Amino acid sequence: MTRSHIKIRVLVTGGTFDKEYNELTGALFFKDSHVSEMLELGRCGLDVEVHRLMMIDSTEMTDADREVIRRSCTDAFDERVVITHGTDTMTDTARYLGERIHDQTIVLTGAMVPYTFGSSDGLFNLGSALAFAQALPHGVYVVMNGRCFEWNDVRKNKATGRFEELTT
Amino acid sequence: MTRSHIKIRVLVTGGTFDKEYNELTGALFFKDSHVSEMLELGRCGLDVEVHRLMMIDSTEMTDADREVIRRSCTDAFDERVVITHGTDTMTDTARYLGERIHDQTIVLTGAMVPYTFGSSDGLFNLGSALAFAQALPHGVYVVMNGRCFEWNDVRKNKATGRFEELTT
Amino acid sequence: MTRSHIKIRVLVTGGTFDKEYNELTGALFFKDSHVSEMLELGRCGLDVEVHRLMMIDSTEMTDADREVIRRSCTDAFDERVVITHGTDTMTDTARYLGERIHDQTIVLTGAMVPYTFGSSDGLFNLGSALAFAQALPHGVYVVMNGRCFEWNDVRKNKATGRFEELTT
Amino acid sequence: MTRSHIKIRVLVTGGTFDKEYNELTGALFFKDSHVSEMLELGRCGLDVEVHRLMMIDSTEMTDADREVIRRSCTDAFDERVVITHGTDTMTDTARYLGERIHDQTIVLTGAMVPYTFGSSDGLFNLGSALAFAQALPHGVYVVMNGRCFEWNDVRKNKATGRFEELTT
Numbered sequence: 001m002t003r004s005h006i007k008i009r010v011l012v013t014g015g016t017f018d019k020e021y022n023e024l025t026g027a028l029f030f031k032d033s034h035v036s037e038m039l040e041l042g043r044c045g046l047d048v049e050v051h052r053l054m055m056i057d058s059t060e061m062t063d064a065d066r067e068v069i070r071r072s073c074t075d076a077f078d079e080r081v082v083i084t085h086g087t088d089t090m091t092d093t094a095r096y097l098g099e100r101i102h103d104q105t106i107v108l109t110g111a112m113v114p115y116t117f118g119s120s121d122g123l124f125n126l127g128s129a130l131a132f133a134q135a136l137p138h139g140v141y142v143v144m145n146g147r148c149f150e151w152n153d154v155r156k157n158k159a160t161g162r163f164e165e166l167t168t
Numbered sequence: 169m170t171r172s173h174i175k176i177r178v179l180v181t182g183g184t185f186d187k188e189y190n191e192l193t194g195a196l197f198f199k200d201s202h203v204s205e206m207l208e209l210g211r212c213g214l215d216v217e218v219h220r221l222m223m224i225d226s227t228e229m230t231d232a233d234r235e236v237i238r239r240s241c242t243d244a245f246d247e248r249v250v251i252t253h254g255t256d257t258m259t260d261t262a263r264y265l266g267e268r269i270h271d272q273t274i275v276l277t278g279a280m281v282p283y284t285f286g287s288s289d290g291l292f293n294l295g296s297a298l299a300f301a302q303a304l305p306h307g308v309y310v311v312m313n314g315r316c317f318e319w320n321d322v323r324k325n326k327a328t329g330r331f332e333e334l335t336t
Numbered sequence: 337m338t339r340s341h342i343k344i345r346v347l348v349t350g351g352t353f354d355k356e357y358n359e360l361t362g363a364l365f366f367k368d369s370h371v372s373e374m375l376e377l378g379r380c381g382l383d384v385e386v387h388r389l390m391m392i393d394s395t396e397m398t399d400a401d402r403e404v405i406r407r408s409c410t411d412a413f414d415e416r417v418v419i420t421h422g423t424d425t426m427t428d429t430a431r432y433l434g435e436r437i438h439d440q441t442i443v444l445t446g447a448m449v450p451y452t453f454g455s456s457d458g459l460f461n462l463g464s465a466l467a468f469a470q471a472l473p474h475g476v477y478v479v480m481n482g483r484c485f486e487w488n489d490v491r492k493n494k495a496t497g498r499f500e501e502l503t504t
Numbered sequence: 505m506t507r508s509h510i511k512i513r514v515l516v517t518g519g520t521f522d523k524e525y526n527e528l529t530g531a532l533f534f535k536d537s538h539v540s541e542m543l544e545l546g547r548c549g550l551d552v553e554v555h556r557l558m559m560i561d562s563t564e565m566t567d568a569d570r571e572v573i574r575r576s577c578t579d580a581f582d583e584r585v586v587i588t589h590g591t592d593t594m595t596d597t598a599r600y601l602g603e604r605i606h607d608q609t610i611v612l613t614g615a616m617v618p619y620t621f622g623s624s625d626g627l628f629n630l631g632s633a634l635a636f637a638q639a640l641p642h643g644v645y646v647v648m649n650g651r652c653f654e655w656n657d658v659r660k661n662k663a664t665g666r667f668e669e670l671t672t
Contacts, residue, residue, distance in 0.1 A: 127295025460546030463631025
């Protein structure tokens with residue numbers, strides 16, 4: 001089922017995933033994306049094409065940014081797309097895409113802790129996201145905590161930092 | 169599709185995944201499994217039950233061991249099983265299970281580098297394996313390098329350390 | 337020269353050294369000190385006694401806090417003391433102690449990046465600080481960047497994050 | 505006392521310090537030295553010159569190799585030298601140098617666990633070694649476990665992996 005000619009586009013938008021620690025100011029900031037390095041660490045054998053669309057905190061993401069993401073999804077000939085995204089508004093972007101894209105498999109994922117910090121969940125999430133992107137039918141999904149949620153039935157529980165269905 | 173009542177049994181058999189470095193002898197050895205710690209690092213929100221069946225190098229795995237694994241799969245009421253396994257004979261165990269189990273989704277995974285070493289692919293593979301175990305129909309699969317192979321169409325390329333289809 | 341009966345008191349005051357990443361808020365905060373864990377990682381064979389005096393950002397350190405540190409130095413029967421401290425006001429505390437303590441070897445050290453983040457200089461600095469504390473005559477010193485500075489000839493260069501002599 | 509014009513020569517000879525894990529064979533091997541990377545991680549501000557003399561397991565070190573090390577010490581105009589070395593015969597090399605060099609400060613150090621593995625003591629030891637090399641009078645020393653031993657009063661306890669005085 002996973003044929004080697006499956007191609008996955010990975011769209012990088014920033015988020016905690018790619019944040020760095022500025023040792024002069026103590027603040028977090030963006031420099032380069034770590035996604036390619038993470039794919040290498042995972043010995044990823046998929047045909048993946050990484051595009052860096054933006055490097056922003058998801059609290060700053062506007063609908064104009066979401067439109068850039070949407071266009072980068074649909075412009076692609078690739079049917080399958082993984083999007084790295086900050087967790088704060090991940091479900092908003094999922095909704096934006098879910099209402100507009102119907103013929104692709106789109107998976108949004110992110111991390112609670114930056115990849116460069118020891119305790120990051122980023123590599124685990126990236127592994128899950130790429131797997132769900134290959135195995136699931138068309139639709140827009142949020143993949144966090146090893147789980148997969150449909151775009152219209154997911155929220156981030158801000159008290160626990162976990163993602164959950166609307167109905168729980 | 170991923171409902172919270174999905175339950176996954178994780179069977180630990182050892183393999184590079186769980187090896188440790190003995191600083192007195194310089195040899196690799198097994199102590200405890202790191203799978204639970206890895207699930208925690210991934211902030212895994214799935215209903216997972218970890219069973220440690222054995223802690224062995226997969227080059228030492230016999231068909232008697234494989235029968236223990238098979239029984240632990242079928243004894244489970246859980247339809248979905250992830251097995252951590254050494255990479256050297258992972259495809260042999262996949263074949264053993266593939267010929268005998270038809271009504272469950274079984275995913276074997278492992279790592280090229282021990283989890284406790286900095287450069288491990290283990291967390292990425294575990295994330296992928298749990299995702300494929302949720303999303304795929306009944307069958308026995310090998311999940312490595314972000315990809316998923318059916319049990320009867322996979323081999324480990326010993327020269328590259330990568331898994332590939334028989335027909336490539 | 338390093339006899340096993342040398343005893344070193346380690347005073348923990350907080351600082352970047354011991355900061356953690358709060359994955360719910362994205363802010364840095366203090367939980368427990370990592371100094372004991374770091375000594376274990378270094379397989380430290382010294383007779384070390386760790387005291388946690390406070391867990392604060394050094395920008396918040398007052399002279400009342402410095403007096404607590406001074407008293408903990410002089411109350412000790414141990415001639416040698418290592419103090420972990422935030423880098424922002426490390427030289428202020430060094431001056432406070434340097435003007436008041438003359439019969440002990442006191443070494444202040446810290447880190448530019450928290451120990452729990454992958455890229456921390458903390459373990460290197462702790463190793464250096466313990467070594468200088470053993471080898472140097474009485475005095476108060478700042479140990480950062482592999483170097484040792486006397487309390488009255490050191491400043492933090494805020495542009496580079498490096499410590500240097502006043503006269504450079 | 506630590507003036508910025510102090511220059512330290514670091515001689516790399518291999519040892520566990522610099523070993524890597526070969527993910528195809530499961531064996532440990534040497535590729536490049538990590539010493540420069542470690543100095544960078546420690547934000548080392550010393551004037552250090554790294555020379556890679558050899559990359560061998562210290563169990564394979566011969567007196568011919570030790571003579572190469574001795575010559576590289578004495579050829580240097582630098583008074584202070586740190587040598588990274590495997591722990592198994594570190595005290596033999598210390599003795600070889602201690603009987604022959606009297607006008608330099610030479611510090612041998614190493615690691616019980618490779619730097620690239622998460623649990624390495626290497627960075628701690630390198631920090632200690634550079635500090636003792638700056639602070640101690642002429643002599644040949646072994647620096648491990650945060651402690652400093654004179655070349656003629658040290659052995660590795662093979663049961664514990666710790667270094668100790670001969671007389672304990």
